[in-house]
Amino acid sequence: MLGRLVELEGDVLYQEPPAGTEAELGYTEGAVPVLISAPHGAKHARFYPEQGQRKPKDEDEFTAGLARLVAERSGAHVLWLRRKSDEDGNHDADSRYKDALKKLLQCHAIRYVLDLHGARASRDFGIALGTSNNTSCAPETQALILETLARYGFTEDGDQLQRVAVNHASFSASNPNTVTGYAARLGIQAAQFEANAHLRIPRRREDASATEPFESADPQGIERLVHALTRLVQTLSALEIL
Numbered sequence: 001m002l003g004r005l006v007e008l009e010g011d012v013l014y015q016e017p018p019a020g021t022e023a024e025l026g027y028t029e030g031a032v033p034v035l036i037s038a039p040h041g042a043k044h045a046r047f048y049p050e051q052g053q054r055k056p057k058d059e060d061e062f063t064a065g066l067a068r069l070v071a072e073r074s075g076a077h078v079l080w081l082r083r084k085s086d087e088d089g090n091h092d093a094d095s096r097y098k099d100a101l102k103k104l105l106q107c108h109a110i111r112y113v114l115d116l117h118g119a120r121a122s123r124d125f126g127i128a129l130g131t132s133n134n135t136s137c138a139p140e141t142q143a144l145i146l147e148t149l150a151r152y153g154f155t156e157d158g159d160q161l162q163r164v165a166v167n168h169a170s171f172s173a174s175n176p177n178t179v180t181g182y183a184a185r186l187g188i189q190a191a192q193f194e195a196n197a198h199l200r201i202p203r204r205r206e207d208a209s210a211t212e213p214f215e216s217a218d219p220q221g222i223e224r225l226v227h228a229l230t231r232l233v234q235t236l237s238a239l240e241i242l
């Protein structure tokens, strides 16, 4: 499974803007009402209003590959950033990423958006679940997400990589311009998942922005996360529309 993850991540060039007619964003159509999103799949640029300027931000390594792998296994739609961008699709109020997302939400019967991001290896959680402080999805959906993660060993009282932090101060998706907040405003239930580096990077690529070598200390944890997210898509897809 990790080989396939590396293969799917191969579509992404972290440091290269789109050349010629290349697409900046990737999209694969799905067959179920869930869209998986990875807006930080490659290097991007965030605007800091207090400094009046944009600064480059490192890619969330392997989140595009992870999104694509879960989509491949579950039939979800998937949208990802595949080239270096001068925008931040998860921070800018207006961006090409959000335009693309909006179009997809209008054209397809999508009821849920799962937005994937990356957290540093030193974080004391495996997964941070952000639901804009319990407002971006129904309480039942949030409970279902936590139940599904728990089936694969990720719980709120777990240790380190097994721990799920819910609406962590830094990862709550409470900024309305996050993909999660944006989708929720469009009436689509959404949640943000920040995966610890150990749960998504089998081995750091040579073109990564971070230069120190890195290898996951828990490759089985990456597989468990793929299984958990795949199961979550399947469960959400099977729910009756209320």
Ligand SMILES: [Zn+2]
Residues within 6 Å of the ligand: 040, 060, 090, 116, 117, 118
């Ligand atoms: Zn991110």
